[in-house]
Amino acid sequence: MATALPLAIATQGLTKRFGRLVAVNALDLAVAPGQVFGFLGLNGAGKTTTIRMLLDLLRPTAGRAAILDHDCQADGLAARALVGFMPGEVGFYRDMTGRQVLDFLSRLPRRVAGRAWQRELLERLTLSDGDLDRRVREYSTGMKRKLAIVQAFQSAAPLLILDEPTEGLDPLMQEAFYQLLADVRTRGTTVFLSSHVLSEVDRVCDRIGVLRAGELVLTAPVEEVRRMAPRLVRVVFRDAAPPPPARWPSTIEVIEAAPTRWSLRVQGSLAPVIEALAGLPVSDMEVHEPRLEDVVINYYRGTA
Amino acid sequence: MIRETGTLVRHSLLRFRTPLLVMAVALAAFQVLLGLAAQELQREGTFQQIVNMIPGFVREIFGSLLVSMMSFSGIMALGYYHVAIVAVLVGLVVALATEPAGEIETGFADLVLARAVPRAAVMTRSVLLLVLGAAFVVAAMAAGTFLGLRLAVPAGTARPAASLVWKLAFSLWCELACWGGLSLAIGAAARRRVVAGSIAGSAAAALMLIDYLSRFWKPIRGLARYSPFHYYNPLDLVMNKPLPPGDIAVLLGTAVVAVAVAYALFSRRDV
Numbered sequence: 410m411a412t413a414l415p416l417a418i419a420t421q422g423l424t425k426r427f428g429r430l431v432a433v434n435a436l437d438l439a440v441a442p443g444q445v446f447g448f449l450g451l452n453g454a455g456k457t458t459t460i461r462m463l464l465d466l467l468r469p470t471a472g473r474a475a476i477l478d479h480d481c482q483a484d485g486l487a488a489r490a491l492v493g494f495m496p497g498e499v500g501f502y503r504d505m506t507g508r509q510v511l512d513f514l515s516r517l518p519r520r521v522a523g524r525a526w527q528r529e530l531l532e533r534l535t536l537s538d539g540d541l542d543r544r545v546r547e548y549s550t551g552m553k554r555k556l557a558i559v560q561a562f563q564s565a566a567p568l569l570i571l572d573e574p575t576e577g578l579d580p581l582m583q584e585a586f587y588q589l590l591a592d593v594r595t596r597g598t599t600v601f602l603s604s605h606v607l608s609e610v611d612r613v614c615d616r617i618g619v620l621r622a623g624e625l626v627l628t629a630p631v632e633e634v635r636r637m638a639p640r641l642v643r644v645v646f647r648d649a650a651p652p653p654p655a656r657w658p659s660t661i662e663v664i665e666a667a668p669t670r671w672s673l674r675v676q677g678s679l680a681p682v683i684e685a686l687a688g689l690p691v692s693d694m695e696v697h698e699p700r701l702e703d704v705v706i707n708y709y710r711g712t713a
Numbered sequence: 714m715i716r717e718t719g720t721l722v723r724h725s726l727l728r729f730r731t732p733l734l735v736m737a738v739a740l741a742a743f744q745v746l747l748g749l750a751a752q753e754l755q756r757e758g759t760f761q762q763i764v765n766m767i768p769g770f771v772r773e774i775f776g777s778l779l780v781s782m783m784s785f786s787g788i789m790a791l792g793y794y795h796v797a798i799v800a801v802l803v804g805l806v807v808a809l810a811t812e813p814a815g816e817i818e819t820g821f822a823d824l825v826l827a828r829a830v831p832r833a834a835v836m837t838r839s840v841l842l843l844v845l846g847a848a849f850v851v852a853a854m855a856a857g858t859f860l861g862l863r864l865a866v867p868a869g870t871a872r873p874a875a876s877l878v879w880k881l882a883f884s885l886w887c888e889l890a891c892w893g894g895l896s897l898a899i900g901a902a903a904r905r906r907v908v909a910g911s912i913a914g915s916a917a918a919a920l921m922l923i924d925y926l927s928r929f930w931k932p933i934r935g936l937a938r939y940s941p942f943h944y945y946n947p948l949d950l951v952m953n954k955p956l957p958p959g960d961i962a963v964l965l966g967t968a969v970v971a972v973a974v975a976y977a978l979f980s981r982r983d984v
Binding site for chain 1 (some may be wrong): 714717720724728769816819820821822824825826827829830831856981983984
């Protein structure tokens, strides 16, 4: 009989209040192991507060959180031993060298993945020996972020919690980071990633959760979220086409009906469109796949 | 927890090595110079001349303390009771004790505490740093005092006993331990190091002033009991009085209670 794997992250009624401000309200979240979970929300939505409660840096006002079956507060050490964390704002001592930072942090308890893996990370993120021997005060923002990525990934933690990891990275390093994410994912690592960059989430995440004013307003697989958005269909005719049918299904909206061109917004299946086009002189047809942000932005705005 | 604490202590000692070394060397050198100066003053009979020059009412206020100060032993012990030096040493322990607040302010604590590091390890690190740092600087002062005594031979008077130096050093260390504990408690609750340092520093300055004024202004003598400086009287030791166990108990007891409060505050706070 197969035993169900524990959830990588599970929260029940997790709440944090700062005085009158409710930063996170009754958050119920479940992140399955092996997933790349995108945690989305506007500034101040409560993403970082949630992450800090998972790491026991902040104490919840109510509710509980667990990492791989270890309660984040009552059994916090065991929970945190399973996590690699990259904070949104990295607080390295400026007078330490990059190498000193990595050595110091690698001496604090966590599963050590070995020097070869650390070396590979440094190479992939183009941090040379020369860079590591420089003091952090001489680092650019991007270099500090790369160092933060290395310290989070250098252990073999089964769960990575990354708070806006690509902020400040140039496009090449973003690409290297995405590749790194893909690699650790194939090893079964769970990634909990907060981000503002919806295109990035669309690309790397399996599932997303959207937080608005401290409340989880959406959690679903990325594919499913995409399907919530209508597709834009553009049909071009060789000759003058008839006007679109007067009675389309409610899932189809005509945006434009020019003599040789229709633009339609289609929610769900394209079958009614294809049926309507049968026998018409179609020369070309474009289907624009919906983007994650088309849906998520509505959740941000509270209009979904 | 021992391994994590060891790593944190090593890290902090490396970070503070320069101020600790500079202060230790400077104070040791100061004590050596004091020995040489005391020898010179003793040889020229200047102590009695200085005492004679002091107005009568001042002599009345300070009484036998003045005589103690104006002696070979009194000058040798200057580093242990001079306001500026005690203030600098208290400043050092405040800086050491407010490291946790600084780490929270910069975000470094996030990197440490997001790992399997118990919060108690951070506090234990700071306690060890305070104990070792203060002991190192005070030991350097004592070493400087011994070296000064070795180089300077007081003419016509006995060389102060080694036990006096140890008693002076120990009582100074107790005073610093007390301020270290109080600063740690303040730092354990603060979000910003400058705030914690300002509160601890201002409290030290105010309580030092109260203790100083209370020595010749009777109305505030009751208030002075709340000042840790009230329980630190190195000139009494110079006057061959024994180390007062009650004062030592107050200083170390305050330190222990303050450290316990610091652990409790730090374990419950939001980082």
